[in-house]
Amino acid sequence: MPRPSAAGPPPGDAGTSAPPALPTTERGRRMRARLLVAAREVFERDGFLEARVTDISAAAGVAHGSFYTYFGSKTAVFRALVAETMDDLYASMSTRGETGPPDGSPAEVAVHRIDQANRRFVAMYRQNTALMALFEQVTTFDPEVRAQRQAARERNVGRVRHSIEQLQRDGLVAADLDAEYAAHALVAMVNGAVHYWLVLDGDFEEERLVATLTRLWAQALGLPVHA
Amino acid sequence: MPRPSAAGPPPGDAGTSAPPALPTTERGRRMRARLLVAAREVFERDGFLEARVTDISAAAGVAHGSFYTYFGSKTAVFRALVAETMDDLYASMSTRGETGPPDGSPAEVAVHRIDQANRRFVAMYRQNTALMALFEQVTTFDPEVRAQRQAARERNVGRVRHSIEQLQRDGLVAADLDAEYAAHALVAMVNGAVHYWLVLDGDFEEERLVATLTRLWAQALGLPVHA
DNA sequence: GTTGACATTGACGTCGACGTCAACTTAGCT
DNA sequence: AGCTAAGTTGACGTCGACGTCAATGTCAAC
Numbered sequence: 001m002p003r004p005s006a007a008g009p010p011p012g013d014a015g016t017s018a019p020p021a022l023p024t025t026e027r028g029r030r031m032r033a034r035l036l037v038a039a040r041e042v043f044e045r046d047g048f049l050e051a052r053v054t055d056i057s058a059a060a061g062v063a064h065g066s067f068y069t070y071f072g073s074k075t076a077v078f079r080a081l082v083a084e085t086m087d088d089l090y091a092s093m094s095t096r097g098e099t100g101p102p103d104g105s106p107a108e109v110a111v112h113r114i115d116q117a118n119r120r121f122v123a124m125y126r127q128n129t130a131l132m133a134l135f136e137q138v139t140t141f142d143p144e145v146r147a148q149r150q151a152a153r154e155r156n157v158g159r160v161r162h163s164i165e166q167l168q169r170d171g172l173v174a175a176d177l178d179a180e181y182a183a184h185a186l187v188a189m190v191n192g193a194v195h196y197w198l199v200l201d202g203d204f205e206e207e208r209l210v211a212t213l214t215r216l217w218a219q220a221l222g223l224p225v226h227a
Numbered sequence: 228m229p230r231p232s233a234a235g236p237p238p239g240d241a242g243t244s245a246p247p248a249l250p251t252t253e254r255g256r257r258m259r260a261r262l263l264v265a266a267r268e269v270f271e272r273d274g275f276l277e278a279r280v281t282d283i284s285a286a287a288g289v290a291h292g293s294f295y296t297y298f299g300s301k302t303a304v305f306r307a308l309v310a311e312t313m314d315d316l317y318a319s320m321s322t323r324g325e326t327g328p329p330d331g332s333p334a335e336v337a338v339h340r341i342d343q344a345n346r347r348f349v350a351m352y353r354q355n356t357a358l359m360a361l362f363e364q365v366t367t368f369d370p371e372v373r374a375q376r377q378a379a380r381e382r383n384v385g386r387v388r389h390s391i392e393q394l395q396r397d398g399l400v401a402a403d404l405d406a407e408y409a410a411h412a413l414v415a416m417v418n419g420a421v422h423y424w425l426v427l428d429g430d431f432e433e434e435r436l437v438a439t440l441t442r443l444w445a446q447a448l449g450l451p452v453h454a
Numbered sequence: 455g456t457t458g459a460c461a462t463t464g465a466c467g468t469c470g471a472c473g474t475c476a477a478c479t480t481a482g483c484t
Numbered sequence: 485a486g487c488t489a490a491g492t493t494g495a496c497g498t499c500g501a502c503g504t505c506a507a508t509g510t511c512a513a514c
Contacts, residue, residue: 016512025460047274049367051324052501063463068503133367139273139427140364181420181439188419193412200366200377212408221446252490255482279471290493295473 020070032070034060036084039077044130048078048138078134079144085131086152089124107172107223113163115214118190122210123195133199156185164221173221186217243448259297261287263311266304268299271357275365305361306371312358313379316351334399334450340390342441345417349437352421361428384410391448399449413444 023029038060053074056182057067071077086212104112138145161183167173190213197204218225250256265287269278280301284294298304331339352359366371388410393402417440424431445452 023461025511030460031461049368053503054501064502065464065504066462069461073503107327137364137367139278140360146427153423153427177442178435178439181435182443184423185416185420185440185443187417188423189412192415192419193408194378196411196415200373208405208408212405213412215404216409216412216447219449220443222446232495250491251482256490258491280473281471290474292474292494295494301471 015043020068020072023070028070031060031062031066035062035067035070036081039081040131043078043081043134048074048134073092075138075142075145078138079142079148081131082135082138082148085128086148087126090152090155106170110163110167110172111214111218111223111225114217115210117215118210118213121190122194122206125198129198132195136195137198153187157187160187167221167223172223177221182221186220189213189216237271238254247299247343250297255297258287258289258293259323262289262294262297263308266270266308270305270308270361275301276363287335303368305365306369306375308358309362309365309372309375312355313375316355316384316408317379319347319351333397336443337399337450338391338441342437345437345440345444348417349421349433352425356425359422362427363422366440380414384414387414394448399450404448409448413447416440416443 034071035056038050039056041059043123045054046052048172051074053067056077059066060067071080102145135145135149139149140146157180159177164173164177164179164183168175168177168179193209193213197209215225232420262283266278266283268286273279273282276300280294281291283301283304284291287294288327298307311351319380348360362372366376384407388406391400391406391410393400395404395406420436420440424436443451
């Protein structure tokens, strides 16, 4: 236990002091990692607003003060958590082309790829449902989290846009379709539908959802659905 | 000014006392309305988290205590505000069929209607951008707001689903398309795209956006786009 | 075994926001 | 005018969360 020393003189404006650097020792890194795990737990259970720094340190099994050795504030841990998760998500999504497409027409191959992407997206979202909901929430008032989110979305949309442009060059999609806006809209469709079902509703048939999403996506681009 | 009386004994748990009833006098109704307007201002400026009850009363030009005559807490005003806005939104959206469709094939009429709905949606969203963003934010931690939101979405999706089913009966849309999931997905597309552009990005060409949305929507349903 | 940089602890002061209430004002009724 | 119920006021006590820091523990290197 700490000494019953004189209490520390508190500052007027909190959160404006030194931004903690990354730990240098192995021990420090472990501590930081434990705090991150604990933070994820507490955030998922209580939400961002109701999460208390005290609870995070307690869940990590360390003293309250130790938290501030690694993170400047509640928002800071959250940002770190989001960054970490986003990296994982996009790493898992860029496993493109791994599963070989079936022998078929170029259009069939394209539809197959869309379907695979949709399935990967749903799976990934399902694994991080709670955090994605929080992400949505914090985005509104933390500019840095908003930037993280926007960057993630740009990356995602960029990939889709390139696919569409490729399909246009191959003559499979009408050339006068605005690839950028279409990419945004289609990403919004999948994102919004999955978000709604997983975060807000929760009662849905995954297979029907994915099948409908793929079909709508393909038809929206003018790709043949059956054949 | 109030008397410098003895300070009131505060309760242990706040917010659990009597839920204020609606005002009975005309004066009371005006006051409540002013508070609602002020609350909207403050929420839009500061966000839900940073909004202070004090600021709301100040903006309304009344004493801090008066706030509690009409609303039990910050969350309570917010709920009232959301309810009010949602009513307005859906009232303005149900002006369906007002503008006569052009003489054309049934499919052309359908596409025309989709376009009009998209335009109305964007306009309505644009007028309430700040509040819609907050709505998103509060949804995550207030069950009641979540319920309001879900109800609003169900109403919206329900209308779309009926349209799709009608088109299926008319033979304009493939009968084996899952109308419910498709409706959800298409609403998510428009909602998500508009939300992204208005709330998160802000730099977009409305005409191109709406045109692309309409085209994707129509093609997704298998409706002819040009002709 | 001693050293010292790094890590850990938890009690503490401070602060901001909240909700209350006793006194006071307003306005409708008789 | 007198009465009363509804509305209004703002100073005040309370509370919870925060971030700090002096004291103490740890461990690798010498």
